[in-house]
Amino acid sequence: xxxxxxxxxxxxxxxxxxxxxxxxxxxxxxxxxxxxxxxxxxxxxxxxxxxxxxxxxxxxxxxxxxxxxxxxxxxxxxxxxxxxxxxxxxxxxxxxxxxxxxxxxxxxxxxxxxxxxxxxxxxxxxxxxxxxxxxxxxxxxxxxxxxxxxxxxxxxxxxxxxxxxxxxxxxxxxxxxxxxxxxxxxxxxxxxxxxxxxxxxxxxxxxxxxxxxxxxxxxxxxxxxxxxxxxxxxxxxxxxxxxxxxxxxxxxxxxxxxxxxxxxxxxxxxxxxxxxxxxxxxxxxxxxxxxxxxxxxxxxxxxxxxxxxxxxxxxxxxxxxxxxxxxxxxxxxxxxxxxxxxxxxxxxxxxxxxxxxxxxxxxxxxxxxxxxxxxxxxxxxxxxxxxxxxxxxxxxxxxxxxxxxxxxxxxxxxxxxxxxxxxxxxxxxxxxxxxxxxxxxxxxxxxxxxxxxxxxxx
Numbered sequence: 001x002x003x004x005x006x007x008x009x010x011x012x013x014x015x016x017x018x019x020x021x022x023x024x025x026x027x028x029x030x031x032x033x034x035x036x037x038x039x040x041x042x043x044x045x046x047x048x049x050x051x052x053x054x055x056x057x058x059x060x061x062x063x064x065x066x067x068x069x070x071x072x073x074x075x076x077x078x079x080x081x082x083x084x085x086x087x088x089x090x091x092x093x094x095x096x097x098x099x100x101x102x103x104x105x106x107x108x109x110x111x112x113x114x115x116x117x118x119x120x121x122x123x124x125x126x127x128x129x130x131x132x133x134x135x136x137x138x139x140x141x142x143x144x145x146x147x148x149x150x151x152x153x154x155x156x157x158x159x160x161x162x163x164x165x166x167x168x169x170x171x172x173x174x175x176x177x178x179x180x181x182x183x184x185x186x187x188x189x190x191x192x193x194x195x196x197x198x199x200x201x202x203x204x205x206x207x208x209x210x211x212x213x214x215x216x217x218x219x220x221x222x223x224x225x226x227x228x229x230x231x232x233x234x235x236x237x238x239x240x241x242x243x244x245x246x247x248x249x250x251x252x253x254x255x256x257x258x259x260x261x262x263x264x265x266x267x268x269x270x271x272x273x274x275x276x277x278x279x280x281x282x283x284x285x286x287x288x289x290x291x292x293x294x295x296x297x298x299x300x301x302x303x304x305x306x307x308x309x310x311x312x313x314x315x316x317x318x319x320x321x322x323x324x325x326x327x328x329x330x331x332x333x334x335x336x337x338x339x340x341x342x343x344x345x346x347x348x349x350x351x352x353x354x355x356x357x358x359x360x361x362x363x364x365x366x367x368x369x370x371x372x373x374x375x376x377x378x379x380x381x382x383x384x385x386x387x388x389x390x391x392x393x394x395x396x397x398x399x400x401x402x403x404x405x406x407x408x409x410x411x412x413x414x415x416x417x418x419x420x421x422x423x424x425x426x427x428x429x430x431x432x433x434x435x436x437x438x439x440x441x442x443x444x445x446x447x448x449x450x451x452x453x454x455x456x457x458x
Contacts, residue, residue, distance in 0.1 A: 034046050034047065035437075036048075036049055036070075036436070036437045036439075036440075037070075037073075037074060037077070037434070037435060037436045037437065037440075038433065038434070038435040039074060039077045039078050039081055039432060039433075039434055040078075040081040040432050040433060041081065042077040042078075042080055042081045044073055044074070044077055048073070049069070049070065049073060053069060066440075066443075067440065067443035067444065067445060070440055070443065071443070071445045071446060071447065071449065074445075074447075074449055075421065075422075075425055075447070076139070076143045078425055078428060078429075078432070079142070079143045079146040079147055079150075079421075080138075080139055080142045080143045080146070081432070082146055082428065083142035083143065083145050083146035083149075084142055086145075086146060086149065088149065089142070089145045089146065089149065090145075092138075092141055093138065096134055096137045096138050096141060097134050098237060098239065099137060100130045100131075100133040100134035100137060101130060101236065101237055102237075103133050103137075104126065104129060104130050104133060105227065105228070105231070105235070105236075106227060107121075108230070108231070109226050109227045109228070109229075109230060109231075112230070113230070114126065117129075147417075147421060150420060150421055150424050151417040151420050151421065154413065154416055154417045154420055155413070156409060156412045156413045156416055160412055160416070161401075161405070161408055161409045161412045162401065164408065164411065164412035164415065165401050165408050165412075169398075169399075172398060172399040172408070172411075173398075173399065174396060174397065174398050174399075175394070175396060175397055175398070175399060175404065176350050176351070176352060176396050177350070177351045177352070177394070177395060177396045178348045178349060178350055178351060178393075178394040179348075179349055179351060179354075179362065179390060179391075179392065179393055179394065180338075180347045180348060180349070180390075180391040180392035180394070181338075181339045181347075181349060181358070181362070181388050181389065181390060181391060182319050182320070182323065182332075182336055182337035182338050182339065182388065182389045182391055183323075183327075183329065183332065183337050183339050183386055183387065183388045183389075184305070184308065184319070184322055184323050184326060184327045184329070184337050184386065184387045185327055185328055185329040185376075185378075185384045185385065185386040185387075186301060186304065186305055186326060186327065186328050186384060186385055186386075187293075187301070187328050187382065187383070187384050187385075188293035188297040188298050188300060188301030188383065188384070188385060189293075189297060189300065189301070190291045190293060190297060191296070191297060194291075194293075194294060194297065195264075195269075195291070198262075198268070198269050198289045198291065199262045199269060201222075201289060202262040202269055202270075202271045202287065202289055203261075203262065205218050205222055205271060205287060206259055206261075206262075206271055209259065210259075214232075215232070215233065215259070215273045215285050215287075216232030216233065216234070216285065217232070218287060219232045219233030219234075219285055219286070219287045220232055220233075222287055222289070223286070223287040223288050223289075224268070224288050224289055224290045225267075225286065225287075225288040228285075228286070232285060233273075233285035233286050233287055234275070234283065234284075234285050235283065235284055235285075235286070236283045237281050237283065238251075238281060238282050238283065238284060239280065239281060240252075240280045240281075240282075244265045244266060244267070245265075246263050246264060246265040246270075247263065247265055247270060247272065247286070250263040250270070250272050251272050251274050251282060251284045252274075252277070252282065254272070254273070254274035255274065256274055256275065256276055256277065257273070257274070257275075258273070258274060259271060259272065259273045260272040260273075264291075267288060267290060267291075267380065267382070268288055268289050268290035268291040268292075269288070269289050269291065270286045270287065270288050271286060271287040272284055272285070272286045273285045273286070290382070292382075292383060293383055298375065298383065298385070301373075301384075301385040302373045302375075302385055304385075305373040305385045305386075305387055306372075306373050308322055308326050308387065309370055309372070309373060309387050312370055312387075312389070313370055319336070319337060319370070319389045320336035320337065322337075323336055323337030324336075324337075328384070329378075329384075337389075338391070344407075344410070346406070346407075347391070348394060355376070357374065357376045358376075358388065361374050361388060362388060362390055365390045366390065366393070367390055367391070367392060367393055368389065368390065368391070369389070369390050370387060370388070370389045370390075371386075371387055371388045371389075372387075373385050373386070373387055374386055374387075422446055422447060425447045426447050426448055429447060429448050429449065429451070430448075433454075434449065434454070435454045436449065436450070436454070
């Protein structure tokens with residue numbers, strides 16, 4: 001049923017990086033080994049198709065039909081080709097290139113050394129891997145930007161939503177068990193004595209560096225920043241505004257080679273060394289000692305949150321007001337503490353997809369119940385104390401207009417957008433050079449990819 005309503009960009013969001021020379025020169029009418037298609041000057045590699053199929057399968061998509069799958073890739077490549085010529089789409093090549101270096105560093109932090117990472121991802125050099133990351137991010141950006149430009153005025157009326165539902169209601173997916181939750185989180189306060197202990201430790205490290213120890217070695221030994229410790233605390237090519245404000249202010253007030261005093265940020269305390277500054281970019285090393293609360297501080301945080309819970313359950317304060325007044329979680333502090341779905345931005349959360357800690361805490365609760373204070377970690381693995389209120393419990397069911405109108409509307413809108421893009425693709429195909437491998441010559445594509453293309457054997 002909704003084959004063509006799948007988002008055209010799922011296939012361009014690839015986590016599996018590929019080991020290929022992306023600068024191959026292609027002559028018109030010629031497909032070299034490893035190239036499945038050429039659209040304009042955009043190349044579709046056989047390895048692209050394999051990697052994207054593997055990733056799509058991991059996401060639960062059905063890629064059994066090679067022709068439908070290939071057409072999704074061709075559509076996306078055409079969008080990318082046209083986006084790069086569209087003067088109303090910002091050229092972000094420089095920013096994407098810079099971010100590729102940052103992502104490379106983040107991936108490297110998960111391995112003992114660079115050689116292990118390159119071996120795992122099957123790259124020969126760091127340059128090849130950074131180039132691949134840059135290519136993937138550029139495709140994502142340009143494809144989505146052009147898709148947005150083409151469909152920016154698309155909308156559906158209530159009648160169109162109803163018609164869509166009536167046509168596909170027996171094929172719409174079932175909704176699994178869901179909940180709607182609100183959360184208040186606070187970070188336990190670090191005592192003055194604990195802060196002094198951390199600062200004293202960093203001052204001792206600073207003295208050791210002044211006494212002859214290298215900053216790089218001390219960072220490898222002592223830094224608690226998983227993203228840079230293995231690199232001797234080094235961050236290269238930092239853009240202004242990229243780091244938290246206390247870090248950047250301290251770093252940019254240093255001379256090259258100079259060290260700061262211990263600096264406090266939301267992540268803990270830093271000892272920073274400015275390595276190099278070049279215009280609006282700079283390289284810096286740092287040693288981070290996290291402000292991880294101890295047992296007494298966690299107990300105090302639990303007590304504070306328990307007092308907040310008492311206000312809520314005794315109806316002296318609403319959960320919404322308590323979240324606004326007390327929560328340290330900036331992601332939902334100003335939206336009544338409501339937890340949102342990362343996939344569609346709604347407040348409906350699939351039970352099976354919840355964090356295991358959250359699942360355990362809400363097990364057996366009814367609508368409007370509030371958990372006891374419990375400990376968890378944020379995305380930066382910082383300890384925090386949380387309370388959760390169960391706003392609603394939604395049993396598994398098939399999508400229905402009466403209960404799932406917004407979801408069905410979104411599906412109807414996506415179908416309409418993809419139909420608009422399909423028409424746009426058909427208007428562009430005749431004027432663009434297209435070359436396809438012979439294995440696709442018998443495909444029955446939705447668009448006229450074969451009518452104007454050169455079908456070539458390898």
